Amino acid sequence: MSGGALRAAVAVELRKSVRARVPLVAAALLVLGVVAISASAIAAVSAGPPEVLAKLGPVVGGGGWAGYVDAALQVTGAAGAGACGILISWSFGREFAEGTIAGLFALPVSRTAVAAAKLVALFVWTACVTASLIAVLLTAGLLVGLGPPTASDVGVVVGRIPVLLLATAAMTVPAAWVSTITRGLMGGIATTVVLLASAQVIVFSGGGAWFPPSAPALWALAPSPSTLVTLLWSLLFPAVAIILTVVSWHRLQLDR
Amino acid sequence: MVQGMALSGVSRTFAGGVGVHGVDLDIAPGQVHALVGLNGAGKSTLMKVLLGMLRPTSGAARIAGVPVRSAGAGVWSRVGHLVEGPLVYGEFTVRGNLEMSAALHGVPRPRRAALVDRGVVEFGLQPYMHRRARSLSFGNKQRLALAAALHHDPDFVVLDEPTTGLDPAGTILLRERLRRCAGEGAAILISSHHLDEVSRVADRITVINEGRLIGRLEPRGAELEQAFFALVLADDERRRAGEEAAS
Numbered sequence: 315m316s317g318g319a320l321r322a323a324v325a326v327e328l329r330k331s332v333r334a335r336v337p338l339v340a341a342a343l344l345v346l347g348v349v350a351i352s353a354s355a356i357a358a359v360s361a362g363p364p365e366v367l368a369k370l371g372p373v374v375g376g377g378g379w380a381g382y383v384d385a386a387l388q389v390t391g392a393a394g395a396g397a398c399g400i401l402i403s404w405s406f407g408r409e410f411a412e413g414t415i416a417g418l419f420a421l422p423v424s425r426t427a428v429a430a431a432k433l434v435a436l437f438v439w440t441a442c443v444t445a446s447l448i449a450v451l452l453t454a455g456l457l458v459g460l461g462p463p464t465a466s467d468v469g470v471v472v473g474r475i476p477v478l479l480l481a482t483a484a485m486t487v488p489a490a491w492v493s494t495i496t497r498g499l500m501g502g503i504a505t506t507v508v509l510l511a512s513a514q515v516i517v518f519s520g521g522g523a524w525f526p527p528s529a530p531a532l533w534a535l536a537p538s539p540s541t542l543v544t545l546l547w548s549l550l551f552p553a554v555a556i557i558l559t560v561v562s563w564h565r566l567q568l569d570r
Numbered sequence: 571m572v573q574g575m576a577l578s579g580v581s582r583t584f585a586g587g588v589g590v591h592g593v594d595l596d597i598a599p600g601q602v603h604a605l606v607g608l609n610g611a612g613k614s615t616l617m618k619v620l621l622g623m624l625r626p627t628s629g630a631a632r633i634a635g636v637p638v639r640s641a642g643a644g645v646w647s648r649v650g651h652l653v654e655g656p657l658v659y660g661e662f663t664v665r666g667n668l669e670m671s672a673a674l675h676g677v678p679r680p681r682r683a684a685l686v687d688r689g690v691v692e693f694g695l696q697p698y699m700h701r702r703a704r705s706l707s708f709g710n711k712q713r714l715a716l717a718a719a720l721h722h723d724p725d726f727v728v729l730d731e732p733t734t735g736l737d738p739a740g741t742i743l744l745r746e747r748l749r750r751c752a753g754e755g756a757a758i759l760i761s762s763h764h765l766d767e768v769s770r771v772a773d774r775i776t777v778i779n780e781g782r783l784i785g786r787l788e789p790r791g792a793e794l795e796q797a798f799f800a801l802v803l804a805d806d807e808r809r810r811a812g813e814e815a816a817s
Contacts (some may be wrong), residue, residue, distance in 0.1 A: 320644060322673045329670065333661040417657025417718075420621040420675035420728075422643035568623040568654065569584070 319423040323431035323432045327405070331435050336404045341443045344397040348447060352386040357458055379460050379467040384535070386451055387474060391531030392510060394479045397485040398440060399506025405432045406490045406559070407499030416568060428493075429563035433487065433556060440483040444476045451475075476536045481530035481545060484552035485509065491559040497570065526551035574757030575726055579629035580619055590615050590781040593630070597757045599725070602748055604772035604789075605761045606798060612781040613761040617653045617728050621697070633726050647676035650724030652732060656715030660704030662693050664714055667703055671718035689721030693743055701794045707733045713743070720747060727751055727758040733767055745771045765794045779805045 331337040355463035359377050406429075409415040418428055448471055455463060461472075486506060493502030512526040522528035522543075533541040575597040583589035590612040597603040605613045618624040618633045622638045631638040636645050657674070658667050668686040677685060690699055691711040698706060703714060712735040720727065727748070733741050748771055752758055762768045768775055768789070775787040777798060784805040786799050 316643065319676075326670050326673060327665070330659060330661065333666070334659075335661070342780070412660075413655025414657055414659065416623060416654035417652075418674075419623045420646050420649050420651055421674050422647040423674045424643075567625060568618055 316427075318484055319400060319427045323423050323427040324434050327428075327431040327435035328438060330405075331439050337401055337439055340397045341439065341446065344393050344443055345447045345450050348386055348389045348393050349450050351389045352451070353454050353458045355385045356382045356460070356481050378465045379455060382455055382458075382460060383451075383467055383470050386471070387478065387534045388531070390447070390475060390478055391482060391534065392514065394440075394482040394525065395486060395510045395513065395518050396506065397443075398436065398479075398483040399437075399489045399509065400503060401439065402432075402436050402483075402488045403499050403502025403506060405436065407493035407497075407502050410493075410497040411499055419568070425563040426560055429490075429560045432490070433559070436483055437480065438478045439474075440479050444479045447479070448472060448475055474537065476552050477545075478534040481533075481549070484549060485527045485530065486554040487555035487559065491555050491562060494559060494562045494566070503526060572755065573632075573635040573740040574601070575620060575634075575728075575759060576632045577616065577620060577629065578632070580616070580626045580631060581618055581628045582615055582624055582626045588781065589627075590619070590778075593778075593781075593783055595776065595783065597759045599757045600752055600755050601773045602752050602758045602760065602771055604768040604775045604779055605759065606763070606765065606768060606775055606787070607761075607778035608802065611778045613778055614653065614730050615781075616778070617651075617730050617759065617761065621649070621651055621653060621728055623653065643676060647722075648725040649728070650675070650722065650726070651728040652715050652718040653728060653730040656711065657718055658703050658711060658715050660702060663700050663702055664690065664698050664706070665700065667714060668718055668721060672722060675722040675724075677722050685723075687720045689717035690749055692721075693717040694739065709737055709740060712736055713740050716744060716747075720751065723754070723756075724751070725756050727756055727760075729758075729760045731761055731763065733762060733764055741767060758811045765798060769794050777801050780809065 356377060359381065409418060418425055451464065451471060452468070484547040486509065488509065489502035489505040492505040493499060495501070509527045513522070513525060514532070516522045516525045517528050517532065522532055523544050529541070529545045529548035577593050577595040580593045581589065581591050583591070588610070593616060595616070605616065607613050610796060616625065619626050620633070620638065622641070625639070625648060633641060633645055633649065652728055657671055659670070664672060665686060668689050672682040672685055690696055693716060695710065695713055698710055706714065716729070716732060719729065732744055736744060745767070748758055748760070752773070760772070772789045775789055776783055777785050777787060781801050782805075785801045785802070787794055791797060
């Protein structure tokens with residue numbers, strides 16, 4: 315795979331991300347959804363009755379910027395997995411569903427380069443969404459009357475959300491592989507749902523430290539040497555998925 | 571010596587035993603070679619083997635003398651094809667699709683705009699240049715797919731049922747483009763059900779039936795349809811007799 319071929323493939327995939335509806339809708343839903351849920355939770359706690367505070371207490375803590383950011387981190391973990399999983403399933407699965415996969419054969423830009431470019435495009439999309447989320451989250455915090463954030467609050471938002479979202483995006487790469495071997499979008503989306511649901515169940519049941527899809531959120535909510543090591547080890551999971559996906563594209567045949 | 575495309579002893583079978591069996595086929599430079607056969611005869615399978623979309627069970631496919639399984643960017647940048655599905659994305663405009671296709675065919679950036687403009691004109695796509703592909707009619711989408719397959723002046727062309735969806739004007743534009751490609755030395759393999767159209771554009775016509783090449787037709791010959799069915803029926807009877815003798 316030459317550098318020129320990869321650059322051409324990345325340029326095409328980034329153009330698709332800008333022109334198609336799915337990446338734009340997924341980005342808008344992720345950013346606005348996370349901010350809306352976090353802001354609603356903090357508004358409900360500050361103005362609501364004690365029973366609301368009792369229910370949302372574990373999510374927003376004592377309220378204020380710290381509670382707002384905590385809520386945002388929790389929602390971002392789950393919403394990010396859903397949005398990235400749908401996006402990556404669409405990116406890989408659409409080539410089969412729309413029949414464009416045949417046109418990706420017999421080109422000087424190899425299918426290996428195309429698959430790698432799709433993964434690059436996912437991480438570029440995630441980086442752009444991260445920047446938007448941080449900006450909208452901080453602006454919304456001011457608009458809902460939390461006052462100016464402290465340097466520590468800003469540090470949590472700017473330091474943890476990029477790692478959380480990028481690592482969460484990586485954890486959804488198995489959906490790309492499943493979309494490839496099932497020749498469509500639905501296999502990838504089903505994989506996303508399974509990863510998301512299993513991560514939630516395992517975390518709520520008190521486990522999760524050993525389960526890679528849970529690691530980014532567990533680190534973001536409670537950064538420590540222990541959760542950091544778990545997060546780093548968990549990156550082996552997407553690494554294997556990336557290899558499987560690229561090899562599957564390299565060996566692909568139109569035999570079904 | 572300039573080399574074209576070749577299949578030597580190619581077999582590719584699927585579950586149930588269908589597929590292609592022991593096919594030898596040469597597509598010479600400067601020639602439009604048509605493959606005709608009934609539905610399921612194996613035309614698309616042969617084309618897929620030639621383009622690396624299917625690995626043969628046995629035998630080999632070569633383009634420019636290079637085995638397809640080891641062909642690199644240098645070979646593939648000289649290939650244009652439309653087999654199974656077009657490389658057309660609904661979110662791109664006609665122009666955007668052609669630019670994307672030029673980039674993926676390895677056309678250097680400074681040459682892309684001129685090739686895209688020419689492709690638009692060659693297939694009569696000027697009125698739709700800034701329309702998104704998803705809003706095009708089936709026929710115009712086919713014109714766009716053909717322009718995307720041919721705008722980089724490939725030396726090796728493989729088109730499966732290229733006239734599908736085209737109106738008479740589009741068919742003539744394609745015929746002129748293919749004759750021009752062949753005139754410039756390209757080796758061209760097309761498949762079609764339209765024997766009249768094939769007789770107008772092809773230099774050679776090979777008939778395929780049940781996965782085997784069974785003969786040739788004279789492109790400018792009279793009663794092409796009759797000659798085609800005579801070959802197919804004779805092959806069917808020969809095979810049936812062979813099967814009965816074996817059982």
